[in-house]
Amino acid sequence: MSLPIEGSLNYLAVLILMIIAVVLSVVIIGLNKLTGRKPSEITRKKYDTYECGVGYEGSAHQQFSVRYYLIGIIFLLFDVEVVFMYPWTLAYQTYLKSGPVILLEMGLFFALLLGGYFYLRLRGALNWD
Template identity: 35%
Template sequence: MLLEYIPLAYLILIAVSFGLVTVLLSSLLGPRRQTAVKDASYECGLPSEGIQYTQTPIKFYVVALLFLIFDLECVFLYPWAVHLGSLGLAGFFGVLVFIGILLVCFVYEWKSGALEWD
């Protein structure tokens, strides 16, 4: 039973070994010259201008997280669409309940103002 996993163990061992060897070789053989140009800030190929650090509004993170949540839910709909014919009417009504829950959550987020930038 466990003999079937030996090729997988070899593959994992080779992958981990390759990663460790390349990191070790690059740290041993790579150049270590620090210059002012390497330590300078870099922004789109031009020297940085203005304030380097600004606080990002929390609204950006809220909208980003909401996008990820609803986007992930859309990914769950793909397997359903592929197997719709074999799921029958029960699968159809099941996904209608799923989409209904998503719609209620979306309306709640919309009404609570989480999607507003003001």
């Protein structure tokens, strides 16, 4: 049986950590304000866009093809799917002893991925032209 004090000690540690974080942030910002140098001269050029010493040309507002965003979303989908495979590889040896269910689950997962891939190929979603 646990005492009620044990649970409150966990919250006390979090509270102390939050207080330390706030105090440290205030001290660092205060020191920066006290010791930081102010700009001696403020000009329009100071706030101008700067990229590697090369002057900019034209407008920054350019249109991207919808395909660009579509490819990005598809990449994220398949990337997240691969991330789900990592825990499976860690648990594979443990659950294989209890039966082949883990292989069937991953087989279904791969089948769904492959089905999604072929669907995208047939619809032309991965063609850049």
